[in-house]
Amino acid sequence: MLDWLSSWLRDVVAVVLLAAVVDLLLPNERMQRYARLITGLIVLLVILTPLLRLVQGDFQMKLETGYQEWNRELENSQVKMPSLDEIMRRAEIAAGSSQEQVVSLARTQLEAGIETAIEQETGAGVSAVDAAVKWDGQGSGTISSVVVTLALDSNGAPAGAEEGTGTPETVKESAIQPVQAVEIEVSPNDGGGQGQTGLDEGAKGGEDSVPVMGGSIEPADEGASVPPELERRIRALVSNGWQIGNGSIRVELEPSRSG
Amino acid sequence: MEMVQIAGIGLLAAILVLVLKEQKPIFAFLLAMFAGIFIFLMMIGRIEAVIGTMQGLAERSGIPSVYLKTILKMIGIAYIAEFAAQIIRDAGAEGVAAKVEFAGKVLILVLAVPIINVIVETVVGLLPAGG
Numbered sequence: 001m002l003d004w005l006s007s008w009l010r011d012v013v014a015v016v017l018l019a020a021v022v023d024l025l026l027p028n029e030r031m032q033r034y035a036r037l038i039t040g041l042i043v044l045l046v047i048l049t050p051l052l053r054l055v056q057g058d059f060q061m062k063l064e065t066g067y068q069e070w071n072r073e074l075e076n077s078q079v080k081m082p083s084l085d086e087i088m089r090r091a092e093i094a095a096g097s098s099q100e101q102v103v104s105l106a107r108t109q110l111e112a113g114i115e116t117a118i119e120q121e122t123g124a125g126v127s128a129v130d131a132a133v134k135w136d137g138q139g140s141g142t143i144s145s146v147v148v149t150l151a152l153d154s155n156g157a158p159a160g161a162e163e164g165t166g167t168p169e170t171v172k173e174s175a176i177q178p179v180q181a182v183e184i185e186v187s188p189n190d191g192g193g194q195g196q197t198g199l200d201e202g203a204k205g206g207e208d209s210v211p212v213m214g215g216s217i218e219p220a221d222e223g224a225s226v227p228p229e230l231e232r233r234i235r236a237l238v239s240n241g242w243q244i245g246n247g248s249i250r251v252e253l254e255p256s257r258s259g
Numbered sequence: 260m261e262m263v264q265i266a267g268i269g270l271l272a273a274i275l276v277l278v279l280k281e282q283k284p285i286f287a288f289l290l291a292m293f294a295g296i297f298i299f300l301m302m303i304g305r306i307e308a309v310i311g312t313m314q315g316l317a318e319r320s321g322i323p324s325v326y327l328k329t330i331l332k333m334i335g336i337a338y339i340a341e342f343a344a345q346i347i348r349d350a351g352a353e354g355v356a357a358k359v360e361f362a363g364k365v366l367i368l369v370l371a372v373p374i375i376n377v378i379v380e381t382v383v384g385l386l387p388a389g390g
Contacts, residue, residue, distance in 0.1 A: 007321070014320030021313055022330055025306070027341035030360060034367045038333050041374045042326045048381070055384050062380070063325050066373035 008050060015046045103141070107133050114148060114238060121237050124230060125151030143244050148234070265298055291349050299342060310334075329370050336366050 019039035026032050045052070082090075111129040118126050130147040235249045272294030279287035310331065317327040340363025347356040 010320050011322055014316055014322055015326065018313055018316060018322070018327075018330065021309070022334060025309065025334055026337050031337040031341060031363065031367070034364050035333055035337060038329065038367065038371050038374070041371055041378070042329065045374060045378065046322065046326070048378070052377070052381050055381055060323055060325070063323075063373055063377050066376050067325060067329075070369075070373055 011046050011049065012043070015043050019043055103133065106141070107131055110143070110242070111146075114146065114242065117237060117241055118148065118150070118234055122230060122233050124234070127151045143242065143248075145248065146238070146244065148238075150234075261301070265301065268294060268298060288350050292346050295342070295346060295349075329374070333367050333370055336363055336370075339363070340366075 019042070022035060022039055023032065026035050110133070111131050114131070115126045115129045118124060118129075126148060128147075128149040130149070131143060132145040132147075134142045134144045238244055238249050272290060276287045276291050279290060313330075314327060317324070340360055344356040344359045344363075347359060
């Protein structure tokens with residue numbers, strides 16, 4: 001009992017002292033009136049502490065939560081300036097999306113360029129060019145694979161001759177030649193490892209590209225494959241023009257859906 | 260010794276303000292403002308010592324930290340409001356200074372709200388028990 005009394009007294013004395021110091025610290029009289037209200041309330045609270053404990057249990061918790069709620073309300077009502085971190089995060093997101101746009105734009109332009117070049121140089125109709133580009137995130141990329149789909153008709157020569165036998169994929173174009181399309185696929189050059197070197201390896205052999213397309217490269221076996229002459233020209237054109245490794249260029253005949 | 264320094268800075272600033280006021284009132288104001296800020300910053304370290312003492316007192320006596328936080332916040336608001344109001348008053352905008360002080364008072368009162376809440380709740384809780 002005595003302990004409790006002494007601790008309570010100590011609290012009260014400390015708070016009153018505190019209030020006196022605060023009174024001295026305050027800048028001028030105008031503020032002092034308001035500050036006195038607060039200090040008075042706090043002194044009151046400390047003096048009433050035993051009573052408060054008796055009546056409503058843990059009133060300290062209540063006070064704390066009251067302050068927290070109050071602060072939260074104040075913060076919510078204030079206009080928030082975004083923090084620097086938030087701005088940086090948003091900038092990163094925006095930069096990422098713009099990077100994606102850049103990548104897709106570059107890819108599209110690359111495809112369009114290859115397509116027009118092939119059409120101009122060889123006269124073969126190109127129905128589609130599909131290039132896969134690996135980006136290392138620093139803005140430089142590797143052309144990992146390019147698939148060019150050729151429409152054989154305009155050049156004429158290859159289509160008619162080889163179509164007869166046809167692998168399962170290549171269509172036996174008995175009736176309609178012009179519809180048939182040639183697909184040139186460029187297989188991945190190397191692992192993504194070397195960023196720009198992928199472009200430089202023009203000299204690599206072409207044979208590695210072969211297997212993917214069901215033997216389309218060997219014209220002798222399969223009827224619908226790209227004629228070696230055209231394939232060679234396209235390979236040379238693409239590998240010279242875009243410095244894509246010859247080995248990663250695959251020329252194939254797309255299986256045509258002939259009626 | 261520090262007091263002499265501060266008094267010297269204040270006097271110097273006052274004289275310079277007098278000289279400048281005739282020619283360029285805006286610079287006189289700026290000078291007064293910077294002198295005020297300088298003195299304020301010099302004294303902030305000392306205030307820190309006082310506040311540290313208060314904190315020690317509060318910790319040793321076991322007063323809940325909420326009280327101390329409230330009191331410190333109140334002191335901070337009062338000082339900032341007062342300081343800004345004085346500078347603005349120096350610039351001659353008495354009305355604006357009054358508004359700043361008003362804002363300070365409101366914010367100090369806001370600090371009292373949770374405490375008042377607890378007291379009122381207690382009183383309300385007491386009433387049925389008494390009746």
